[in-house]
Amino acid sequence: QVQLVQSGSELKNPGASVKVSCKASGYTFTSYRMNWVRQAPGQGLEWMGWISTNTGNATYAQGFTGRFVFSLDTSVTTVYLQINSLKDEDTAVYYCARLLSTSSTESWSDPWGQGTLVTVSS
Amino acid sequence: SYELTQPPSVSVSPGQTARITCSGDALPRQYAYWYKQKPGQAPVLVMYKDTERPSGIPERLSGSSSGTTVTLIISGVQAEDEADYYCQSADSSGAQWVFGGGTKLTV
Numbered sequence: 001q002v003q004l005v006q007s008g009s010e011l012k013n014p015g016a017s018v019k020v021s022c023k024a025s026g027y028t029f030t031s032y033r034m035n036w037v038r039q040a041p042g043q044g045l046e047w048m049g050w051i052s053t054n055t056g057n058a059t060y061a062q063g064f065t066g067r068f069v070f071s072l073d074t075s076v077t078t079v080y081l082q083i084n085s086l087k088d089e090d091t092a093v094y095y096c097a098r099l100l101s102t103s104s105t106e107s108w109s110d111p112w113g114q115g116t117l118v119t120v121s122s
Numbered sequence: 123s124y125e126l127t128q129p130p131s132v133s134v135s136p137g138q139t140a141r142i143t144c145s146g147d148a149l150p151r152q153y154a155y156w157y158k159q160k161p162g163q164a165p166v167l168v169m170y171k172d173t174e175r176p177s178g179i180p181e182r183l184s185g186s187s188s189g190t191t192v193t194l195i196i197s198g199v200q201a202e203d204e205a206d207y208y209c210q211s212a213d214s215s216g217a218q219w220v221f222g223g224g225t226k227l228t229v
Contacts, residue, residue, distance in 0.1 A: 105212060
């Protein structure tokens with residue numbers, strides 16, 4: 001079955017970097033883009049952007065440019081989210097989610113990874 | 123930036139019908155999608171392209187669309203339906219996604 005398994009929780013100091021992984025299985029990895037979504041404690045879902053698993057090209061949402069980097073390794077069917085220069089407000093659960101689409105303007109996510117909690121605290 | 127508006131909360135008794143709305147200016151031109159999230163769990167897709175139900179989702183969940191508002195309808199609400207529900211769509215270009223603020227359904 002289609003499955004996305006993310007790496008475990010992280011505790012980081014402000015200013016450090018973190019790299020979250022998302023391993024896909026059960027489907028052709030390069031056939032679907034991958035989304036990243038953030039959920040701060042007690043808050044709603046926030047779309048961060050996506051990465052093409054075919055080309056490696058990434059699209060970042062407003063507010064997620066500069067310190068956030070999406071990457072992938074097709075040999076291990078894994079996408080990565082790296083956050084640099086961590087701030088307290090980066091504390092959140094980060095989800096990867098496979099992107100399904102039937103056209104350039106119609107897209108949704110299914111399934112989602114289990115989420116990775118990143119805590120930024122000194 | 124583009125926004126989707128949902129009511130913060132909806133409360134219904136077991137067996138009643140819950141209606142959760144999502145409003146946005148681009149919804150006449152863009153489909154909406156719905157996700158259900160229980161505490162401590164990842165979101166799950168429950169409706170796509172306004173009215174299409176993924177396999178495994180109960181038939182008592184349905185969707186409707188009218189103008190700038192889409193609605194997730196849950197008939198015969200059960201205790202297991204209690205969760206946060208998020209709508210998702212895109213701007214007119216389809217390049218930028220957006221989520222609604224979420225609606226907490228209390229049964």
